[in-house]
Amino acid sequence: MRRKAVCQVTTIVAALGLLWGGKAADAREHLFEAMGMAKVPPKAAPNFTLPTADGQQVSLQQYRGKVVFLNFWATWCIPCREEMPALERLHQTYQSQDLAIVSIDLKESADQVKAFFQKHSLSFPALLDQDGTVFRDYLVAGMPTTYLIGRDGTLLARGVGGRDWTRAEALQLIQELVGATPAVGQPGPQVSP
Amino acid sequence: METLYRAFKEHDFEVVAVASDVQGAEVVQPFVTQLHLSFTTLLDTTGQVTRLYGVTSLPTTYLLDREGRLVTVAVGSHDWANAETRALISSLLDPAQQIPMPHGPEAMRGASSTAQKVVGEP
Numbered sequence: 001m002r003r004k005a006v007c008q009v010t011t012i013v014a015a016l017g018l019l020w021g022g023k024a025a026d027a028r029e030h031l032f033e034a035m036g037m038a039k040v041p042p043k044a045a046p047n048f049t050l051p052t053a054d055g056q057q058v059s060l061q062q063y064r065g066k067v068v069f070l071n072f073w074a075t076w077c078i079p080c081r082e083e084m085p086a087l088e089r090l091h092q093t094y095q096s097q098d099l100a101i102v103s104i105d106l107k108e109s110a111d112q113v114k115a116f117f118q119k120h121s122l123s124f125p126a127l128l129d130q131d132g133t134v135f136r137d138y139l140v141a142g143m144p145t146t147y148l149i150g151r152d153g154t155l156l157a158r159g160v161g162g163r164d165w166t167r168a169e170a171l172q173l174i175q176e177l178v179g180a181t182p183a184v185g186q187p188g189p190q191v192s193p
Numbered sequence: 194m195e196t197l198y199r200a201f202k203e204h205d206f207e208v209v210a211v212a213s214d215v216q217g218a219e220v221v222q223p224f225v226t227q228l229h230l231s232f233t234t235l236l237d238t239t240g241q242v243t244r245l246y247g248v249t250s251l252p253t254t255y256l257l258d259r260e261g262r263l264v265t266v267a268v269g270s271h272d273w274a275n276a277e278t279r280a281l282i283s284s285l286l287d288p289a290q291q292i293p294m295p296h297g298p299e300a301m302r303g304a305s306s307t308a309q310k311v312v313g314e315p
Contacts, residue, residue, distance in 0.1 A: 046315055076214035078240045079249045138315045142250040142269035155315070160269060161250030 024176070031173035037148065037157035045070075045149045046137040050104065050127040053114040058102075058127055060153070066098040067177045068149035072140045074106045075116045079162030080144040084122055086165035090174060091124040097178045098151070104129050106143070148177065196274040197282065198232045204286050205259070208232035213243045213251070258285055 032039060045068070049059040060068070071087060073080035091101040101124040105113045113126050129135055138147065141160070148156045156177070164170065198208040210232060212221045217238045225234050237243055246255065254271065256264040264285060272278070 040315075076216070076220075077251045078213050078243045079251065141271075142252065144250070163249070 028173075028176050031169055031176055032157050034169040035159065035167070035173055036161075036163060037146075037159040037173075040147075040155045040158050042154050042156070044153055045147065045155045046134075048134045048137065050129055050134060051110070053105075053110045053117065053126040053128060055110070058125055060102075060149075063100045063102065063149075064153055065151055066100045067151055067174075068147075069099060069101045069174075070138075070147040070149060071101065071103045072106065072135060072138065072145040073103055073143055075108055075112055077143045083144055083162045083165060084120060086170075087124065088120075088122050090165055090170075093171075094174055094178060095124075099174060099178050101125075102127060104134055106135055106140075107132055150177070194232065194273050195228070195230055197278065200274075200279065201282055201286065202232075206282060206286060210234040211237045211242050213237045213240055256281075256285070 029039075045060060047060045049057055052058055060070075069087070069090065071080075071083070073083075075081065087101050087103070090099065095101075103124060104127045106129055108128070110128060113128060116122075117126050138145070144162055146159045146163075148158075150156050194208055194210070198206070210230075212234060214220050214236075215238050217236045221234060221236060224230075235242075246253070250268050252270055254267045254273075256266070258264050
């Protein structure tokens with residue numbers, strides 16, 4: 001009798017788990033949609049090793065275990081420039097909760113990118129794709145393009161074009177991906193294009 | 194774009210490029226020279242036109258008809274020299290031609306609204 005009761009409790013807990021999992025998946029889908037992010041086939045994000053504007057070598061693999069916000073951009077791209085303050089804000093707010101904002105610049109000099117980052121007080125990694133290989137690997141056809149990558153290195157979604165990453169839905173999406181409790185955003189720097 | 198321009202420039206077709214680089218002619222002119230681009234290239238160093246058109250991704254291409262009406266918009270890079278694009282331009286220049294367009298305007302509109310599909314998957 002007692003075993004039967006335990007089984008029933010287990011079944012109910014399992015059912016609630018499935019229900020909860022389903023709702024979480026629905027919430028994620030809804031947030032992807034709200035942010036105009038298209039789901040991509042869940043395969044491993046192409047790995048890369050690139051220099052930063054500071055001369056360090058960084059590979060995608062280093063971020064395994066974190067949610068990666070991979071942003072393809074260039075300093076001459078106005079929609080890209082306009083996104084940067086919000087990216088810094090996400091970086092400041094969520095870096096302690098395993099969100100890694102990683103930017104990859106297309107074919108510009110380290111000095112150029114460094115100057116832009118310093119001028120606008122941006123502190124997340126600035127990688128340089130000097131021959132465009134990583135842009136090609138990720139089939140970037142328009143800038144900015146953002147990929148969201150899960151903690152296990154799997155591609156989750158892609159967004160082509162600039163969007164408002166300070167929106168409530170953006171913060172909810174990041175929270176959903178990092179699995180964290182709601183965090184309070186900090187005001188970030190403003191970039192005038 | 195240069196190929197497309199050369200193919201149709203004698204038939205009332207213009208290509209107007211808007212470069213939004215803040216460094217302007219200093220960086221744009223060497224590029225134009227290097228690639229032998231003969232269509233008009235404008236400098237939008239303040240981003241005025243980029244904002245006016247609500248451009249959120251570069252490149253973005255607008256196609257306008259003779260009356261200045263917006264025909265389609267394409268987000269992201271595109272093979273402007275392909276047969277579909279040529280057929281679309283032909284039909285705009287001379288609607289009476291009835292050029293078959295198996296992947297004409299609709300395909301282009303698809304490109305604009307579903308840019309995610311156009312760029313493929315990594």
